[in-house]
Amino acid sequence: MSTVTTPTLTRCTSAPPPASFPAEIVLDCLEALVEQVCESNDFSQAYETLSSCAQVSRLWNAPAQRVLLSNVELVRRDHAMSLFNTLQRQGRGSSVRNLVVGVGKAELGQHMLDASTLSQLLYMCPNVRKLTLLHHDLPYISPCLIPEMPHLTDVTIAASGWKSSPRIEVDFLQALPRIRFLQLPCPEFARAFPKDIETLPAPFQLFGLSAQQYPTPISQWALQNSTNTLQCLTVAFLGDLPLLATKHPRLRSLRILTRLSSSSVSAAATSALNLGALPYLERLEIRDLSVKPPFLRTLPPSIQYLRIWSTDLARELAELLEERERTPESDFARNLKTVVWDWYCPKGGSQDARLALEMRNMLNRLRQVCEEAGIELRLYERTDGRRASQGKDMEYEVELRASCYRAFNLRPVPLFDSAAELTTKLPTRVVRDMHGLGIPLAAHFKSVSPFMDSTPGLWSPIFEDCFEGHGDWLERHLPALQKKNNRRSI
Numbered sequence: 073m074s075t076v077t078t079p080t081l082t083r084c085t086s087a088p089p090p091a092s093f094p095a096e097i098v099l100d101c102l103e104a105l106v107e108q109v110c111e112s113n114d115f116s117q118a119y120e121t122l123s124s125c126a127q128v129s130r131l132w133n134a135p136a137q138r139v140l141l142s143n144v145e146l147v148r149r150d151h152a153m154s155l156f157n158t159l160q161r162q163g164r165g166s167s168v169r170n171l172v173v174g175v176g177k178a179e180l181g182q183h184m185l186d187a188s189t190l191s192q193l194l195y196m197c198p199n200v201r202k203l204t205l206l207h208h209d210l211p212y213i214s215p216c217l218i219p220e221m222p223h224l225t226d227v228t229i230a231a232s233g234w235k236s237s238p239r240i241e242v243d244f245l246q247a248l249p250r251i252r253f254l255q256l257p258c259p260e261f262a263r264a265f266p267k268d269i270e271t272l273p274a275p276f277q278l279f280g281l282s283a284q285q286y287p288t289p290i291s292q293w294a295l296q297n298s299t300n301t302l303q304c305l306t307v308a309f310l311g312d313l314p315l316l317a318t319k320h321p322r323l324r325s326l327r328i329l330t331r332l333s334s335s336s337v338s339a340a341a342t343s344a345l346n347l348g349a350l351p352y353l354e355r356l357e358i359r360d361l362s363v364k365p366p367f368l369r370t371l372p373p374s375i376q377y378l379r380i381w382s383t384d385l386a387r388e389l390a391e392l393l394e395e396r397e398r399t400p401e402s403d404f405a406r407n408l409k410t411v412v413w414d415w416y417c418p419k420g421g422s423q424d425a426r427l428a429l430e431m432r433n434m435l436n437r438l439r440q441v442c443e444e445a446g447i448e449l450r451l452y453e454r455t456d457g458r459r460a461s462q463g464k465d466m467e468y469e470v471e472l473r474a475s476c477y478r479a480f481n482l483r484p485v486p487l488f489d490s491a492a493e494l495t496t497k498l499p500t501r502v503v504r505d506m507h508g509l510g511i512p513l514a515a516h517f518k519s520v521s522p523f524m525d526s527t528p529g530l531w532s533p534i535f536e537d538c539f540e541g542h543g544d545w546l547e548r549h550l551p552a553l554q555k556k557n558n559r560r561s562i
Contacts, residue, residue, distance in 0.1 A: 147174035176208035228255040249275035280304035317349035379412035416454035
């Protein structure tokens with residue numbers, strides 16, 4: 073990307089007056105400017121740059137507002153009222169693409185958004201594509217108060233405590249029939265689900281689901297109409313792989329963030345797991361360190377992306393790839409393009425020194441066999457043995473999401489447009505009055521790698537995965553999440 077600076081735009085005497093630029097060119101200029109300052113990690117300058125551009129003219133003001141309002145994050149009712157006034161006065165509600173709200177009752181503060189405020193916000197932002205709803209004892213919202221939301225395809229809903237009613241969450245989701253990707257990361261064992269939950273209708277057909285565990289009452293309810301449409305599943309615990317393969321044979325992406333089951337997986341049990349029962353599986357990510365070979369041997373030929381943590385699985389993969397090179401007729405992982413190994417080696421002590429030597433040999437061996445097989449190998453070191461050093465592969469996620477639509481001959485719905493993608497690089501602020509705009513803007517997410525924050529062990533794996541980049545906002549406004557989700561199973 074060529075370097076573009078504010079002085080170049082304002083001092084070029086041969087250029088036409090700023091007001092005569094087409095809006096598309098103005099937006100391209102704003103994107104280039106903020107991209108530049110974001111690359112230098114000077115995020116505060118991004119706000120100043122956009123503010124300065126917004127004051128050039130009315131024509132420049134509109135694209136600047138579009139960028140700044142693409143992602144809206146609200147937790148306080150008074151801030152929501154201020155935003156309502158701005159949206160009504162300037163007609164900018166259609167600019168909001170990504171909406172993050174905290175809803176609750178008096179326990180977390182009398183000024184939190186309530187049901188009526190949330191309903192009003194949804195009506196004013198008809199083009200929202202992604203809704204993240206974090207709540208403390210979610211109040212009941214009548215279906216007649218929930219707008220149609222024709223563009224809403226991605227929903228995350230999570231409770232900050234154990235008192236919330238799952239039935240109210242179900243009632244809310246039933247009013248959103250166009251959902252394609254659903255994230256329900258809350259643990260279910262401490263929450264009372266209605267006995268008839270599986271008999272309640274789920275109006276949507278999901279392409280992707282993220283949940284604490286499968287199978288559970290809430291996951292079974294969410295997937296009741298998604299037998300042939302579910303293509304992506306992310307869970308902390310996978311309790312029944314054969315059931316998953318039977319109910320959702322077209323699954324293309326399976327990510328297991330903790331274990332195959334709540335107990336350790338023996339070698340005998342592992343050998344009984346047949347990944348070949350998922351003939352369309354393209355991506356497998358498994359962090360379970362107790363999984364033993366033979367496990368990868370049953371990978372279907374369709375597999376393209378493999379991410380593992382276990383050294384035993386890395387060794388098995390190297391052996392299988394070496395065997396494939398010796399046996400040209402071998403069908404093992406013939407479409408495998410990318411391997412990611414999150415490796416770990418303890419440091420210190422004579423025993424650790426021996427393990428470090430073995431690990432280096434294993435790294436070199438896997439690197440060599442992947443190179444010979446034409447497979448891209450990415451190596452990430454786990455710094456504390458329990459945490460990955462890198463989050464999701466977002467480039468892969470975006471392409472996989474689009475391909476889910478194409479698999480059913482549907483036009484992909486982009487989660488973000490270029491303006492919304494831009495704001496994800498801006499720093500987190502709860503409310504900031506933008507110079508020249510007079511808009512009390514809500515917080516923008518900051519992109520923090522690998523997960524939500526820099527404090528290891530604070531969040532459970534499924535929360536890290538669902539709320540990557542949201543940590544600062546969550547920690548400040550929903551502290552109950554920290555207390556309740558600090559209980560982790562590793």
